[in-house]
Amino acid sequence: DTAVSQTPKYLVTQMGNDKSIKCEQNLGHDTMYWYKQDSKKFLKIMFSYNNKELIINETVPNRFSPKSPDKAHLNLHINSLELGDSAVYFCASSLQGLSSYNSPLHFGNGTRLTVT
Amino acid sequence: KNEVEQSPQNLTAQEGEFITINCSYSVGISALHWLQQHPGGGIVSLFMLSSGKKKHGRLIATINIQEKHSSLHITASHPRDSAVYICAPEMEYGNKLVFGAGTILRVKS
Numbered sequence: 001d002t003a004v005s006q007t008p009k010y011l012v013t014q015m016g017n018d019k020s021i022k023c024e025q026n027l028g029h030d031t032m033y034w035y036k037q038d039s040k041k042f043l044k045i046m047f048s049y050n051n052k053e054l055i056i057n058e059t060v061p062n063r064f065s066p067k068s069p070d071k072a073h074l075n076l077h078i079n080s081l082e083l084g085d086s087a088v089y090f091c092a093s094s095l096q097g098l099s100s101y102n103s104p105l106h107f108g109n110g111t112r113l114t115v116t
Numbered sequence: 117k118n119e120v121e122q123s124p125q126n127l128t129a130q131e132g133e134f135i136t137i138n139c140s141y142s143v144g145i146s147a148l149h150w151l152q153q154h155p156g157g158g159i160v161s162l163f164m165l166s167s168g169k170k171k172h173g174r175l176i177a178t179i180n181i182q183e184k185h186s187s188l189h190i191t192a193s194h195p196r197d198s199a200v201y202i203c204a205p206e207m208e209y210g211n212k213l214v215f216g217a218g219t220i221l222r223v224k225s
Contacts, residue, residue, distance in 0.1 A: 042215060043213075043215040045213060058212075090159060104149070104161040
């Protein structure tokens with residue numbers, strides 16, 4: 001049983017399209033995250049939700065919209081895709097917010113998005 | 117200057133060697149995470165620590181909050197340890213991680 005699963009694993013699409021990446025965790029965690037890893041392998045936080053409420057929203061274009069229907073799911077919808085959106089997107093979860101000493105992160109396997 | 121500096125950027129070791137990866141940061145933190153990214157791309161959390169030292173198997177992580185420095189040690193390294201190791205301080209305010217660029221480790225048999 002995969003703890004944090006995200007789909008699809010690979011996503012190839014053309015500029016201007018709208019796409020979604022889904023993430024689900026079966027760990028009973030309260031907090032979920034989306035991270036972006038660029039071509040230089042730098043990871044950066046995009047969004048964080050705690051029990052379906054948005055708690056972190058970094059400087060991310062409005063074309064990116066997270067949606068959390070329940071605390072086990074955090075999906076990422078991207079409108080009007082651009083070449084610069086090509087990256088690997090990682091979903092993650094933790095038992096509580098990161099301020100807790102006992103909340104290590106659990107990552108999904110990543111979604112490699114290629115915009116052509 | 118980056119908020120998080122890791123060294124070395126690349127490291128090649130012979131199987132059995134003792135390995136040290138260093139991380140210095142400039143922000144105030146509440147904890148620090150060490151992550152491992154496998155060649156296949158998956159990311160695993162190795163340690164989360166806010167003081168002192170933690171040990172898990174052949175891996176040891178230490179942190180000195182006053183000096184804003186953390187180290188990850190691997191004893192008796194093995195080719196399966198080959199991966200990217202990422203230091204990620206957890207900011208004191210804002211509930212988020214800042215990431216180092218990673219150290220690419222290759223252990224040769």
